[in-house]
Amino acid sequence: MSSNTYFWITSLFGFLLSTYVAYTYMSYARSVKEYENLDLPQNADVSSRWLDLSRNFDDEVELSEKLMFLRSKREKLCREARGNVLEVSAGTGRNMELYPLDPLVTPEDKRVERLVFNDLSEIMLDQAQKKFETLQEKAKQNRRFPGPVQFVVGDASDKSLIKRPEGGFDTIIQTMGICSETNPVAFLKQLGELCRQPGEKSSGVDMKIIEKESQQHLEDLKKRRDHGASEPEQKRQQEEDTLVTEHGGDLGGKILLLEHGRSYLGFINRVLDNGAKMHADHYGCWWNKDIEQVVKDSGLIVERKKRYHFGTTYEYVLRPRPRPRSEDEIERRSENVDGGKNAVLDVSQGVKVKGWTGGWFSKN
Structure with a gap:
């Protein structure tokens, strides 16, 4: 040339x-x-935008999600789902085919036992249900998901809407949902209540698996060093570690989030702020929410977080904050250690068990 x-x-x-x-x-x-x-205050309820039967929501977001490689990030989170699983803000079911539901190829410690899908929009959730049914029809009989599946329409922050299974949900997933919540902090707190609590016996995951993970986590806590962390951050981390240790290293269930919000760059935030009304009015979500602050205000423990796309895409793995045990309870536990250095008292059952995890496993 x-x-x-x-x-x-x-x-x-x-x-x-x-x-x-x-x-x-x-x-x-x-x-x-x-x-x-436009008379549309910041964080106003714009959920009515999802009720338009003439719109194809999947088509509207398909290109942008492909350009941002969001499918791989969705899949990464869904592959962590196990046990009793709840997906809130499920929308049209864009995560539906990403869950490890094939009983022939899914390892026992990663199997999903029960699925509950929730969304405020009946129109969207109906599409999600059709996707699930189509996927199951295409699968061979012995490779179909064998567990119960529910589709629940309504606001997940309503404490009476979603029935908490015995032992809570082992995994709660939400992708691109906080942006549409009018009170996202209260919403996350409710997810924390629905989640399996530290030390609580799961009905969806073998407790021997949880016990093994708890022991490993205790070992990790001993080795951890907070290099470069600020003094307030170190203090907060020490308080959380103390609570987790009191519960034998059991972190409880997981809350997995993939969200979009404010950037760490000022000029991008100005673009988001300027176009917030326009975006909210069309898509029914506020794309300029401070997701990091929302998570911090929720009081949930951050196990892992990452940010992509100049900080506008957030990936979180959260855990419910352990409830402090009373001094009397801790003292009773220590007084009953007579079966080896790892034996503790299961206060809820009144029987001695082996292990680090507060008394849910391996009864003598």
Whole structure:
């Protein structure tokens, strides 16, 4: 290729790119200006946007999710689901085919025993149910999900809506849902209540598996060093570690979040703030929420977090905060240690058991 030809090709490409960027910016600026006078306060309830039967929500978000590689992030979280599983803000079921539901290939310690899907929109949840039924119909009989499945319409923050199974939910998943919550802190707190609590016996996961994980976690706590952490952060971490240790290292169930919100870059936040009304009015979600602050205010323990796309995509693994044991209870437990250094008293059952995990496993 001659230098002259190369010059004209690159010039044409540059012209087309600059034209596209300019057009996109002008369209964005015009739309923002049109929405300036819209009476829509920040964090207002915009859930009515999901009730439009004429819209195909999957088609509207498909391209953006592909460009952001969100499917792989959804799959990563869904692969952590096990035991009694609840998905809130399930929408149209975009996670449906990502769960490890095939009983022939899923290891015992990663099996899902029960599924509950919830969403505020009956229209969306109906689509999710159809997706699930289609997936099961396509699967061979011996590879279909054998456990119970429920689809619950309503607000998951309503304490009477979702029935908590015995031992709580082992896994709760929400992807792109906090942005639509009018009171996201209270919502997360309710998820924490629905989750299996530290030291609580699970009805969906073999307790021997949980005991093994608890022992490993105690070992990890002994080795952990908070290099570079601020003094308040170290104090908070020490308090959490103490509570977890009191419960034998059992962290309880998991709350898995994949959310979008504010960036750690100021100029991106300005773009999000300027277009927040426009986005909320069309998609029914506020894309400029401070997800990090919401999680912090919920009081849940952060086991793992990552941020992508200049900080606008959040991935969290949360755990319910252990309830402090009373001094009398701790003293009673220590007085009954007579079966070896790892023996503790199961206060709820009144019988001695072996293990680190507060008395749910391996009864003598």
